[in-house]
Amino acid sequence: MDTQAKLQILSGAARYDASCASSGSKREGPSCGTGNTSSSGICHSWADDGRCISLLKVLLSNDCIYDCAYCVNRSTNPVERASFTAREVIDLTLEFYRRNYIEGLFLSSAVMRSPDHTMERMVRVAEALRTEEQFGGYIHLKIIPGSSSELVRKAGLYADRISVNIELPSQASLQRLAPQKNKQAIIEPMSLIGREIADSLVERKVNRRAPRFAPAGQSTQMIIGASPETDFQILRLSQGLYKKMNLKRVYYSAYVPVMADNRLPVLAAPPLLREHRLYQADWLLRFYGFSAEEILSDEAPHLDDSFDPKTAWALRHPEFFPVEINRADYATLLRVPGIGVVSAKRIVAARRFSPITPEGLKKIGVVIKRAKYFIICSGRSSEKPDQSPTVIRQRLLLGEGSVVSLPKQLVLPGLFA
């Protein structure tokens, strides 16, 4: 099979992997070599589905010995199989990089023969790129659950980001749908990576030349809707991963049926709205100072379909509003529906010069369509004061900013080890 045919199979098989982030790492490449990474991340193209392309995203192989129920590559699914040689991946990466098509490589794989056998080949690609080819661009490696800690360590030394997919939100589901994997094999490398990242940060404070370990951090991914966990369970899991394991990102991917299997739910369509709401809630955890327990509870364990989680929270907490734009601190501004990080920063920066009026808000580019029910500017409001949550709820639902828009950045199932 020629390289082009393999590329078609192995990039096609990788396209459901959600992570396209190439940011978070600043690496000045070796002076005689090729490549650096930029901390803000660069998109090199946008695919026909509108998603950003920044990395050559491929599987090393789709020839899997495992049979996870939710995955296209499961051994019992009759799809065409292919495997790259290390040389092929290295050459593709370099040729694409030199022409500025990509920021670097995202390499994942199905399990060939054994986890270690697969992981070793993946690490070899990264190692050759860094040491033989002096490649300084971005490398993201997926860790195959069950591979030895020696290989995980090596992967972290060559890659900017490494990730272990948590796959399903609970041990029980994992056992049912991916019986050949186990929680231990996933959690162990995750915590190992977390420790190594922390250690290398400490060491590099003392010694600038100490080796970096996955400088862009670790991320993970889980499939939503293939198993019965509630949104509350999922969010608490993510919260724990961010707090205890120091993860950079958790990716959620709506389950898309691949093959009939009586262990799997029958869905009319992939739960894209649910995935979108989880991403919104995840943002609240990471950037807005919310906790999972503020967003959901055992009594109300699912995210609202009609309102984004921040608006839903605001409607449950009328005592918090209205927020005074000219006095509220940054953290409080962030709690206002419709005011994001950018807007909150703009407000704080502009009110240093003079108090902001409702018109002034528009001038500095803050959209108040949704926020107007929750704010006042030096006592002035563009809305009637004292509206009850029920009234606000209705007005928001009646068109004013209630359109449920699907994510701009489409994120679909990532089904690979």
Next chain:
Amino acid sequence: MNSYLYDGTADGLLSAIAWILEVEPDPEKVILSARKDTLFEEGLTINTDAALAESFFSRLKQYAPDAAHTLYSFMLAEKEGMETSLLHYVSLAFRHGDKVKGYLTHPAVRDIVNVAKKAGRELHRMKGLLRFEKLQDGAYLAKMEPDYNIIHPLAYHFSHRLRAQHWFLYDVKRRTAARWNKGSLQFGTIEQFTTPALSEDEKKVQALWQAFFKTIAIPDRKNPRLQKSNMPMKYWKYLVEKQGE
């Protein structure tokens, strides 16, 4: 209200601003424009002084690095008719430091910041969308037609990235070029451009990229509108993956 004129060059603009800030007690009441030599033009022409322009810029950079960066991005846009706003912006920057960029309720600040943002956005975009082709002699060439005059910072970016290659950037409309070879970066103009022959394997690599580009999209999620809003069609001309569309 005093009016001043300058010769229309970037150096002229900066030295005029430097001079006005020096002598005018209230620069925010001053009008500055490029000299067009029309009959009714009014105002005192300020001489261009490249050294003054440079020292002025580095002074601003020290005092308010972020505002200096905005000024730099604004200049990439080569906008005419906004000199007065720029003067007021710089004067405010010396008063408030980098906080000035938050003063978006001020019209001059808003105008300058918006233009600077557009130029900065195109620069960032081109860092991703620029495409190099390998030539017969082993060098790489990238052609582009950006709205703004971004070749300098763009070439600087690639001088960090594609260090081991010999490459050229060519701004087709402005006829300006940058060249990187063995650790040195040069700029110049090209009067007569003839497209050089491509290396033998170039078409093969391009076909691989086109194949990857096609397969990486999720087939039932085609979204041409989102694609175009992220990657406007004006940039497609030189995109390998968009040839023949």
